[in-house]
Amino acid sequence: MKNIAIIGGDLSGVSCAYFLDKFSSINSKKYNIDIIEKDLEFAKNRFGKFQYGQEIYDNGWHNAIYGQGILFYLMIELGLHRYLIESSNTKKVFFTKEGVKYLPEKMLYGYPLEKRELLFSDLFDFKEKLSIAYNMHKTMEEENIKNMTVKRFFTSNINSKIYHNLIEPLLTSHYGSDVSNQNMVSLMPELSFLTIQKEYINEVLEDMYNKNVTDNISIGSKYRLKFTLKSFVETLESNFSDRVFLEFNRKIEKIEKIEKIDNKYLVHSNGSIYQYDYVVLALNHNNFLPWFNGDKVVEQFFATIKYVSNIVVTFVYKREDLHINREIGEIIFPKNTGNYVTKLEYVSNEWIDIKMSGIQIVRAYINRQNKVNELFEKTDEQIKELIEKEIQMVHGFVGKPERYYVNRLEDNYRYCNGKYNKKINGFVDYMKEKYPNLYIIGASKKATNLENTILEAKETAKEILKK
Numbered sequence: 001m002k003n004i005a006i007i008g009g010d011l012s013g014v015s016c017a018y019f020l021d022k023f024s025s026i027n028s029k030k031y032n033i034d035i036i037e038k039d040l041e042f043a044k045n046r047f048g049k050f051q052y053g054q055e056i057y058d059n060g061w062h063n064a065i066y067g068q069g070i071l072f073y074l075m076i077e078l079g080l081h082r083y084l085i086e087s088s089n090t091k092k093v094f095f096t097k098e099g100v101k102y103l104p105e106k107m108l109y110g111y112p113l114e115k116r117e118l119l120f121s122d123l124f125d126f127k128e129k130l131s132i133a134y135n136m137h138k139t140m141e142e143e144n145i146k147n148m149t150v151k152r153f154f155t156s157n158i159n160s161k162i163y164h165n166l167i168e169p170l171l172t173s174h175y176g177s178d179v180s181n182q183n184m185v186s187l188m189p190e191l192s193f194l195t196i197q198k199e200y201i202n203e204v205l206e207d208m209y210n211k212n213v214t215d216n217i218s219i220g221s222k223y224r225l226k227f228t229l230k231s232f233v234e235t236l237e238s239n240f241s242d243r244v245f246l247e248f249n250r251k252i253e254k255i256e257k258i259e260k261i262d263n264k265y266l267v268h269s270n271g272s273i274y275q276y277d278y279v280v281l282a283l284n285h286n287n288f289l290p291w292f293n294g295d296k297v298v299e300q301f302f303a304t305i306k307y308v309s310n311i312v313v314t315f316v317y318k319r320e321d322l323h324i325n326r327e328i329g330e331i332i333f334p335k336n337t338g339n340y341v342t343k344l345e346y347v348s349n350e351w352i353d354i355k356m357s358g359i360q361i362v363r364a365y366i367n368r369q370n371k372v373n374e375l376f377e378k379t380d381e382q383i384k385e386l387i388e389k390e391i392q393m394v395h396g397f398v399g400k401p402e403r404y405y406v407n408r409l410e411d412n413y414r415y416c417n418g419k420y421n422k423k424i425n426g427f428v429d430y431m432k433e434k435y436p437n438l439y440i441i442g443a444s445k446k447a448t449n450l451e452n453t454i455l456e457a458k459e460t461a462k463e464i465l466k467k
Contacts (some may be wrong), residue, residue: 008283009037012442048407052150090329183421307411315401
């Protein structure tokens with residue numbers, strides 16, 4: 001009988017426990033799994049929500065669920081497909097000084113898959129279009145993409161004008177932060193892998209286009225849950241077998257240290273010692289670093305990690321009080337406009353269940369770090385007034401919201417800058433040698449979004465079972 005400790009009960013830790021429990025049952029392997037969480041419930045303060053009437057709506061940062069992804073199939077596996085609402089089609093637009101301009105429908109990480117749409121659009125003047133057409137056919141013959149930033153990757157293939165005016169704002173909108181200086185391979189593994197094979201980028205994009213790959217490597221339809229992501233975590237918990245033990249009473253702060261004896265680990269907690277064959281750390285590194293006191297490699301690696309914070313503001317309107325262009329689904333503000341909001345998602349345009357409830361919802365994502373830092377210290381009312389002004393800037397007067405909710409997410413996900421990516425492989429090798437059977441998952445390592453979080457948890461569970 002093997003004993004596994006998962007320390008931290010956020011989405012990453014709970015998902016890892018779910019896959020361990022599921023896969024060990026299939027393979028008839030015998031395990032006890034302890035999930036140690038400091039709060040009395042999982043992910044207590046991580047996911048926002050608000051209630052209107054009898055319905056509970058999500059107010060978190062995460063985006064919709066795309067068909068064919070690991071999260072989509074996990075929803076089906078859990079029997080939650082009946083709570084997935086398929087979206088209707090809306091158009092993504094840029095807001096410029098000249099007004100609203102529509103984007104090509106087929107995009108790959110902000111890279112237009114259909115060149116003609118871009119060249120026929122009103123986003124660029126004639127000379128810029130000629131330059132774009134020429135540069136789109138450049139290839140990366142000798143570039144080492146493993147060391148390239150996002151900005152360098154795209155500007156090596158296309159004109160810098162299209163990067164700064166189109167791709168950079170789109171990437172910021174999608175990832176929730178300016179990712180220009182992040183590592184290309186870590187952030188966009190699908191596109192990077194194909195480029196590493198020395199294939200022509202144009203052929204790669206056309207092939208993806210022919211396979212009906214839509215916005216940002218997402219295949220199929222877009223869905224949203226009828227309930228909150230917190231409810232999803234609780235659903236994972238409800239599927240645990242009697243081999244998973246939940247320990248909310250053992251405070252993480254009371255874990256004095258983790259001691260390695262041969263290939264086993266002793267967890268010192270509240271005056272007692274617990275022995276485990278495997279330990280999974282699914283919590284912020286600031287909480288577990290004291291347990292590695294004196295290990296300079298671990299300390300120095302995490303000393304360079306940076307995190308991205310975000311703010312999301314949700315406005316609730318009565319149906320008759322909001323007047324917007326129903327064709328517009330998402331608005332992207334170019335970087336050089338100096339505006340606070342870089343993305344507005346008109347939820348009522350896409351999700352019919354919200355229409356049926358008699359309300360309409362506008363959700364504003366505040367993405368760019370310099371603006372997030374400026375607003376983090378402001379009051380909810382001050383943030384609300386700023387966002388309202390910007391909505392009116394795009395649409396004119398649209399009516400007054402009945403309610404609004406501000407959700408601040410500090411250190412929401414890891415920023416994979418150049419220093420991090422140069423060190424990550426060496427750090428992984430060091431941990432395997434120095435701390436075998438100990439795993440670090442979630443926001444302190446590789447996971448930068450929901451899909452990556454679930455995938456990393458699943459792969460970690462597979463590796464433990466394989467060993």
